[in-house]
Amino acid sequence: MATLKTSVLGIKFENPFLLSSAPPTASIKGIDQAFELGWGGAVLKTITPGDIEMIEASPTYAAFKDGHKVYGFENIEMLSHLSVKEWLKGIQFLKKKHPTKVIIASIMAPGKKQEWQKLVQTFNKSPCDAFELNFSCPNGVPEKGIGMAIGTDPELSAQITKWVVEVSEKPVFVKLSPNVTNIVEIAQAVEKAGADGIAAINTVQSIMGVNLDTFVPYPSVNGKSTYGGYSGMAVKPIGLKCVAQIRQMSNLPILGMGGISTWKDAAEYIALGSDVVQVCTEVMVNGYGIIDALKKGLLDYLKAKKLKSPKELKNKAISQLSTHEKLPKKKKVHPVIDDALCCKCGKCVKICGESKNGCLSLIKGHIKLDKKCCAGCSLCSIVCPLNAIKMK
Numbered sequence: 001m002a003t004l005k006t007s008v009l010g011i012k013f014e015n016p017f018l019l020s021s022a023p024p025t026a027s028i029k030g031i032d033q034a035f036e037l038g039w040g041g042a043v044l045k046t047i048t049p050g051d052i053e054m055i056e057a058s059p060t061y062a063a064f065k066d067g068h069k070v071y072g073f074e075n076i077e078m079l080s081h082l083s084v085k086e087w088l089k090g091i092q093f094l095k096k097k098h099p100t101k102v103i104i105a106s107i108m109a110p111g112k113k114q115e116w117q118k119l120v121q122t123f124n125k126s127p128c129d130a131f132e133l134n135f136s137c138p139n140g141v142p143e144k145g146i147g148m149a150i151g152t153d154p155e156l157s158a159q160i161t162k163w164v165v166e167v168s169e170k171p172v173f174v175k176l177s178p179n180v181t182n183i184v185e186i187a188q189a190v191e192k193a194g195a196d197g198i199a200a201i202n203t204v205q206s207i208m209g210v211n212l213d214t215f216v217p218y219p220s221v222n223g224k225s226t227y228g229g230y231s232g233m234a235v236k237p238i239g240l241k242c243v244a245q246i247r248q249m250s251n252l253p254i255l256g257m258g259g260i261s262t263w264k265d266a267a268e269y270i271a272l273g274s275d276v277v278q279v280c281t282e283v284m285v286n287g288y289g290i291i292d293a294l295k296k297g298l299l300d301y302l303k304a305k306k307l308k309s310p311k312e313l314k315n316k317a318i319s320q321l322s323t324h325e326k327l328p329k330k331k332k333v334h335p336v337i338d339d340a341l342c343c344k345c346g347k348c349v350k351i352c353g354e355s356k357n358g359c360l361s362l363i364k365g366h367i368k369l370d371k372k373c374c375a376g377c378s379l380c381s382i383v384c385p386l387n388a389i390k391m392k
């Protein structure tokens, strides 16, 4: 019998799907509703001691869309607008009503030891299950020396982790930024400093585009713009890479996220080393109700693969990750064209000629391959407008 139940550092999860720290966890009412609908837990929108300026710009978001589908999402949003007092009351309420749900307090203080430790000590008294240290927001706060300004500096990351671990009575996860040359360096620094686990990734620093009439980058805030944080489907490959790299060097639990929109994305994150996963953008664009499909899809998959729980899926893809040098390169794949599907548009022929070796030709209404010159790169199958080319 397969189950979605799992546990991390003794914390029990009824399923591995958590809402990440973001708008879907910005209100007690919202989290309550999400728990009713079946989410396994929530990481609260990042809580600060209240002395960080929190004025929001409008608009706050911009999107990379095709029709109704949101592929990428940029935000320049600040942190939680609820006070510490409101959160303390809210956590009490949520835990009483939903004792089986996991609540992780995401926190950020403006730099000093005393401020970090005071915030931790305050939430030690609450029934939240763990802390997540936000060392990774790329917008609004790095200019104040916090958020990503911490998570891009291994020494500062280690220092603050030590301060927190010194006083924390709960497991401490550190949420890392992908906006670094080597995320492993930061993960190792916080692990050495005593972190109990890693959360990755926060958003990818970005500019969504530029309005070519006004020359204002998006999102335009009364004619000015700034760097934002990119999330959603488009960042999944970056998140997967970060999680895998961390897993290859560490056995710490990982709360994986970045671009999860389906159960398959979640399964990939777990196979690359995540213990549980978090979701934000997909919930922002499609609502809390996506949890049903996430849970059903993952459970059916576990059953089909004869895996008993997410723990048995964890790390399954890690041993297949190698260096480029060690890849088995002798055997090559070649395109096989489905003649019935192929519309003979000649795109594959043209592209192979311009960007590769020119091994395809259109002869008497059929695509022909010169196998000897084919590099087996798969570009032809990627550009085929009808998916008529499979690599075999």
Ligand SMILES: Cc1cc2nc3c(=O)[nH]c(=O)nc-3n(C[C@H](O)[C@H](O)[C@H](O)COP(=O)(O)O)c2cc1C
Residues within 6 Å of the ligand: 020, 021, 022, 023, 045, 046, 073, 075, 077, 078, 079, 080, 106, 134, 137, 175, 201, 202, 203, 230, 231, 232, 233, 235, 257, 258, 259, 260, 278, 279, 280, 281, 282
């Ligand atoms: C509008 C918005 C606000 C966010 N606010 C926070 C935040 O307060 N604290 C935090 O740690 N991460 C924050 N994040 C980052 C998300 O928690 C998550 O790490 C990131 O969006 C990647 O996941 P996704 O692709 O599922 O959205 C925010 C993301 C978005 C889109």
